Amino acid sequence: MASTDKILEASAKYPKPAERQFQYGTAGFRMKANLLNSVVYRVGLLAALRSKKLNGQTIGVMITASHNPPEDNGVKLVDPMGEMLEASWEQYATQLANAESDDALGKLYNKLLADLKIKEDVPARVIYARDTRASGATLVTCLKDALDATGTEYTDYGYLTTPQLHYLVRCINTKDTQYAYGDISEKGYYEKLAAAFKLAMKGKTTKGAVTVDCANGVGGPKLHELVKHLDGIIDIKIVNDDVLKPETLNSQCGADFVKTQQRAPPSSKVGPNDRCASLDGDADRIIFYFADKDNTFRLLDGDRIATLAASFLADLGRQSGLAEQLKIGVVQTAYANGASTQYIEKSLQLPIICTNTGVKYLHHAAARFDIGVYFEANGHGTVLFSPAALKAIATYDPKSPAQKAALETLQALTELINQTVGDALSDLLLVEAILAHKGWTCQEWLLTYTDLPNRLVKVEVPDRNMFQAVDAERKLAKPDGAQKEIDREVGKFSMGRSFARASGTEDAVRVYAEAATRTEADGLANQVANIVRGFGTVVGGT
Ligand SMILES: CC(=O)N[C@H]1[C@@H](OP(=O)(O)O)O[C@H](CO)[C@@H](O)[C@@H]1O
Numbered sequence: 001m002a003s004t005d006k007i008l009e010a011s012a013k014y015p016k017p018a019e020r021q022f023q024y025g026t027a028g029f030r031m032k033a034n035l036l037n038s039v040v041y042r043v044g045l046l047a048a049l050r051s052k053k054l055n056g057q058t059i060g061v062m063i064t065a066s067h068n069p070p071e072d073n074g075v076k077l078v079d080p081m082g083e084m085l086e087a088s089w090e091q092y093a094t095q096l097a098n099a100e101s102d103d104a105l106g107k108l109y110n111k112l113l114a115d116l117k118i119k120e121d122v123p124a125r126v127i128y129a130r131d132t133r134a135s136g137a138t139l140v141t142c143l144k145d146a147l148d149a150t151g152t153e154y155t156d157y158g159y160l161t162t163p164q165l166h167y168l169v170r171c172i173n174t175k176d177t178q179y180a181y182g183d184i185s186e187k188g189y190y191e192k193l194a195a196a197f198k199l200a201m202k203g204k205t206t207k208g209a210v211t212v213d214c215a216n217g218v219g220g221p222k223l224h225e226l227v228k229h230l231d232g233i234i235d236i237k238i239v240n241d242d243v244l245k246p247e248t249l250n251s252q253c254g255a256d257f258v259k260t261q262q263r264a265p266p267s268s269k270v271g272p273n274d275r276c277a278s279l280d281g282d283a284d285r286i287i288f289y290f291a292d293k294d295n296t297f298r299l300l301d302g303d304r305i306a307t308l309a310a311s312f313l314a315d316l317g318r319q320s321g322l323a324e325q326l327k328i329g330v331v332q333t334a335y336a337n338g339a340s341t342q343y344i345e346k347s348l349q350l351p352i353i354c355t356n357t358g359v360k361y362l363h364h365a366a367a368r369f370d371i372g373v374y375f376e377a378n379g380h381g382t383v384l385f386s387p388a389a390l391k392a393i394a395t396y397d398p399k400s401p402a403q404k405a406a407l408e409t410l411q412a413l414t415e416l417i418n419q420t421v422g423d424a425l426s427d428l429l430l431v432e433a434i435l436a437h438k439g440w441t442c443q444e445w446l447l448t449y450t451d452l453p454n455r456l457v458k459v460e461v462p463d464r465n466m467f468q469a470v471d472a473e474r475k476l477a478k479p480d481g482a483q484k485e486i487d488r489e490v491g492k493f494s495m496g497r498s499f500a501r502a503s504g505t506e507d508a509v510r511v512y513a514e515a516a517t518r519t520e521a522d523g524l525a526n527q528v529a530n531i532v533r534g535f536g537t538v539v540g541g542t
Pocket residue numbers: 026027335357358359376378502503504505506510
């Protein structure tokens with residue numbers, strides 16, 4: 001078959017590293033960049049297949065390793081509505097990446113064509129972009145070879161944040177429909193966000209500046225562009241935006257550093273009570289923080305953004321007269337701080353769904369509500385509006401000036417909030433708009449509830465796969481007896497909660513614990529980590 005010949009010819013340039021097994025996980029493929037050539041080439045083949053299967057709809061390919069160190073890179077696929085690749089296709093990505101020889105790859109490609117009933121003559125369309133990592137250029141070449149070999153039409157969007165690529169994919173596939181998402185350009189993205197932000201801010205001002213640490217990644221230049229469209233209605237100070245020194249990416253800065261180290265980047269020069277935010281390397285995560293008057297570091301993480309957004313949207317629902325049509329729900333994972341869960345249930349009186357870790361799970365659960373707010377504690381999340389909610393907001397006839405004002409703000413938020421995926425730039429503006437409406441500083445935001453002290457520990461065991469979690473990963477079904485021991489420890493601590501689960505992205509088991517005091521949270525985490533070590537060692541035999 002002619003096209004397979006081309007695929008094999010190009011594939012010969014990118015042999016699979018021997019003895020390596022790859023897996024398309026929560027974040028696509030991610031590893032040391034020098035191992036990725038064959039993987040990216042094969043992801044290109046899959047993107048072509050996916051597009052053909054979906055009648056030539058455009059598929060996105062993003063080359064990034066997010067918050068990982070500069071020497072890593074990665075690749076992930078974006079489905080037509082700007083969502084992550086449908087879960088059932090992840091296995092094909094894994095199979096293609098692991099085909100040992102060119103011959104095996106060609107056979108697998110043809111098998112997928114046949115098994116998935118893909119018509120080869122359907123055109124394939126792909127767009128792609130990358131973050132600022134030095135290795136990105138080489139990987140783009142691998143990708144292009146796959147797209148050329150499969151006769152795919154493609155557009156290279158250069159450097160983009162991950163959510164910008166998701167935005168563009170959705171714009172392309174909804175063009176000229178009633179769901180048209182926006183202008184198909186990077187500029188269109190800024191214009192959409194800026195116009196919505198201005199509407200949302202009408203008559204309100206933020207209290208002081210917000211300093212945004214861009215992790216020395218692609219978010220820096222993109223935030224500079226966005227600011228140009230905001231007409232100075234908000235004071236955004238941009239730091240750690242040096243993309244010319246790739247080795248500084250995510251180094252001692254960025255959302256992951258701040259969240260895991262529970263401290264500001266050492267380079268930070270802000271004063272007490274100054275509002276700060278940090279993005280990750282591909283700008284799909286954001287967290288806020290500040291130093292209080294005693295210079296104590298205070299984190300405002302994804303749980304805080306979720307509670308802030310949910311409370312504001314619930315207020316707007318009531319004020320606009322649409323509370324009945326706009327049922328709001330919040331989606332969290334087991335890592336959400338117990339105090340946030342309690343605040344949502346008791347104070348906000350909103351329903352909560354707890355899902356497995358990984359944004360694709362949260363995203364799908366959030367789609368079940370009229371307005372679904374989802375955030376991982378690490379700052380990745382967004383708010384989804386259902387088609388019925390959008391219709392209600394667009395068509396409702398307000399009965400008073402107060403209803404009209406609330407409705408206009410709601411309308412603006414439906415445009416401001418990225419509907420495809422968590423987006424640090426969109427979330428930044430969302431939080432700023434809400435704080436402006438409430439007239440809050442970070443201090444007031446922090447006062448809504450008090451986080452329970454918590455600890456996250458990574459435990460390395462010979463075989464993490466023996467730890468099988470159930471109940472949204474809050475309990476261990478395997479190894480036998482482990483959960484019983486964890487329960488016994490948890491029972492000894494006041495307000496204690498703890499769970500262990502195998503990481504989906506690292507070769508380790510993560511243990512999370514929270515309790516009434518810092519000492520207790522640390523103690524509980526250590527005890528549960530010991531239980532995990534004990535079970536891991538016995539069966540693993542080392
Ligand atoms: C505790 C934690 O932060 N886990 C992260 C991490 O998943 P693990 O499966 O825990 O390794 O990476 C995921 C992908 O970036 C992210 O979605 C998730 O929140």
